Amino acid sequence: DAGVTQSPTHLIKTRGQHVTLRCSPISGHKSVSWYQQVLGQGPQFIFQYYEKEERGRGNFPDRFSARQFPNYSSELNVNALLLGDSALYLCASSRQGGRTYEQYFGPGTRLTVT
């Protein structure tokens, strides 16, 4: 089975632009979580979606939004990009709501904002 896939792999954007990142979970996994990892730091939780509903949200501004589709894939949208949004964005999938199930991580999307 394919693992968690993310697209694009790398992305360069300018301040003020918006970006959409995509994630496809492992087949059979219904939960997707998004994390932001700034260089040199541990990942920070952004969102969790389960069965197309938001199950949790981290301490991120409203410029960050996400959604999950009927096929359980997910999009993370960031509006009005700031330099500080430059980071590795990781997606993880799990069978159910996440907290008691192992999470499988995708390779990440590296976003650079100039």
Added chain:
Amino acid sequence: KNEVEQSPQNLTAQEGEFITINCSYSVGISALHWLQQHPGGGIVSLFMLSSGKKKHGRLIATINIQEKHSSLHITASHPRDSAVYICAAADYTDKLIFGTGTRLQVFP
């Protein structure tokens, strides 16, 4: 103070050495994850545990719920073990809280 603390931040070892990485957390958890991150960013889940001890090959993870402490041990370390090791606490609000990671370098 971070909710999840790891030590040491950096660790160097000679091939064959026994390695221990420690993780302390201050939140209530439903599970504790140990993850491995290689240069380039890919993260691999090593262990998820909520009590006791787990072993996969040369890797051993333990957790003491009362003391809110977990350890990751690597026996007979090898240069291919060089990576960043991250512990993450799964709290009761369905999210992972990550430590800042331990950068391990194993030299031949």
